[in-house]
Amino acid sequence: MTDLNRLQAELTVRAAAAKDSAELEALRVEALGKAGSVSELLKGLGKMSPDERREQGPLINGLRDAVAAAIAARKAELEAAELDARLAAEHVDLTLPAPPQRRGHVHPTMQTMDEMIAIFAEMGFALAEGPDIEDDFHNFTALNFPPKHPAREMHDTFWLPQDASGERKLLRTHTSPVQIRVMQRGANHDVPSWVASGQAPPIRVIVPGRVYRSDSDATHTPMFHQMEGLVIDRAIHMGHLKWTLETFCRRFFETEAVVTRFRPHHFPFTEPSAEMDVQCDRSGGSIKIGEGSDWLEILGGGMVHPNILRTCGLDPDEWQGFAFGLGVDRLGALKYGMPDLRDMFAGDVRWIEHYGFSAFAAPSPATGLS
Structure with missing residues (x-):
């Protein structure tokens, strides 16, 4: 015990x-x-x-x-x-300021696309959309690309494996296939319901979206964003195209001092075709639009080729039109001073915090958008 x-x-x-x-x-x-x-x-x-x-x-x-x-x-x-x-x-001092809250940002590409859509909407353009995976007919044949055109090769285009029927689909190389579908709808009202906009002529649409090409450097990426425009009406000519693009550039770059020039070029889907340059100043390591004596090519366009009108069921003796294409990412980088397009898709939070836009910013006087 x-x-x-x-x-x-x-x-x-x-x-x-x-x-x-x-x-x-x-x-x-x-x-x-x-x-x-x-x-x-x-x-x-x-x-x-x-x-x-x-x-x-x-x-x-x-x-x-x-x-x-x-x-x-x-x-x-x-x-x-x-x-x-x-x-x-670990006590909390309630007299101290609250820790900063990280906010999301509008990506510069989406900001640029919204600005472009707003400008063309004011000109009366409707919006059309289409699939990212296309067939050879809509992406090449209907757009007057010959059978052996270099754009059809693997080094330029992302082709998918053959399906059960032996057909090979592809990731669209431009948004022009949507133009074909809109014109077909205008001619016979027989296209899938995912075409958001389309009507019998006259037609006035823009087509924004992602496109894919086998290319990568400081000014090219395998996936990028493009916006194309299409106008089909009677008695349309190059003067209408020139006014449309010059008006867009003045509004987009927010200056009336934009000077442009059109150089003859070749595209399978337009005839005549032209590339449009804007006057700029390249001194100081940056590009300033509306001043200087240099020139910078920013887009291409021309009159819709008669072969395309016939393919879509439209009589080229009655209907004429113009089409143009712009790189959304490239124009955004040009306007907002981003030197390398690849950074747009790198997912770096520091980059988006520097170049991104607030969803609650004051409207732009040029576009009415944030």
């Missing part, structure tokens, strides 16, 4: 004096673990006679309960002290 009382006193004193949870846990294992001093006493009950067990059992169990209670009490004290220390160290 004296030994049990001495052991109980020793263990309870040590429990009360434990400095931290690790020391207290070591004491618990020493006393109450499988090989602990109290556990060994409990194991010895099985070797005692019935009379000895009746006498020693309550005493040893009482020892176990007393030691366990002392350890639990000290554990509660240590946990409370640790919590108080954490609360003292």
Whole structure:
């Protein structure tokens, strides 16, 4: 009995004096673990006679309960002290300003596309859309590309594997296939419902969207954004195209000082065709539109080729039109001073925080958009 009382006193004193949870846990294992001093006493009950067990059992169990209670009490004290220390160290000073909240940004490409759509909408253009995966007919044949044209090769176009019928689809290389579908709808009202806009002539649509070409450098990316325009009406001529594009450039670059020139060019889908340059200043490591004596090519266009009108079921003797195409990413980079198009698709948060636009910014006086 004296030994049990001495052991109980020793263990309870040590429990009360434990400095931290690790020391207290070591004491618990020493006393109450499988090989602990109290556990060994409990194991010895099985070797005692019935009379000895009746006498020693309550005493040893009482020892176990007393030691366990002392350890639990000290554990509660240590946990409370640790919590108080954490609360003292981690308290919130409500007088301090709140931490900054990171906001999302409108991507420059989407900002540029919205600005372009708004400008052309004011000119009366409707919006048309189409699929990113196209067939050879709509992407090439209907647009007057000859069978051996280089654009059909693998090094320029992303072709998909043959389907069950032996046909190979492709990722569209331009948004012009939507123009074909809109004109077909205008001629016979028989195109899929995903063409968002289309009507019988006269037609005036813009076609924004993603396009894909096997090309990558500082001014080209395998996937980029393009916007094309199409006008079909009677007595349409190059003068209408020139006015449309010059008006767009003045509005987009927010200056009346834009000077343009048109150079003869060749596109399979327009005849005559031209590339449009804008006058600019390249000094100082940046490009400034509307000043200087240099020239920069920014888009191409021309009169819709009669072969395309016939393919779409329109009589070229009755209907004429013009078409043009602009690189959305490239124009955005030009307007907002971004030197490398590849950065637009790199997903760098620092880049988007620098070049991105706030969704709550004041409207632009030129476009009415943020």
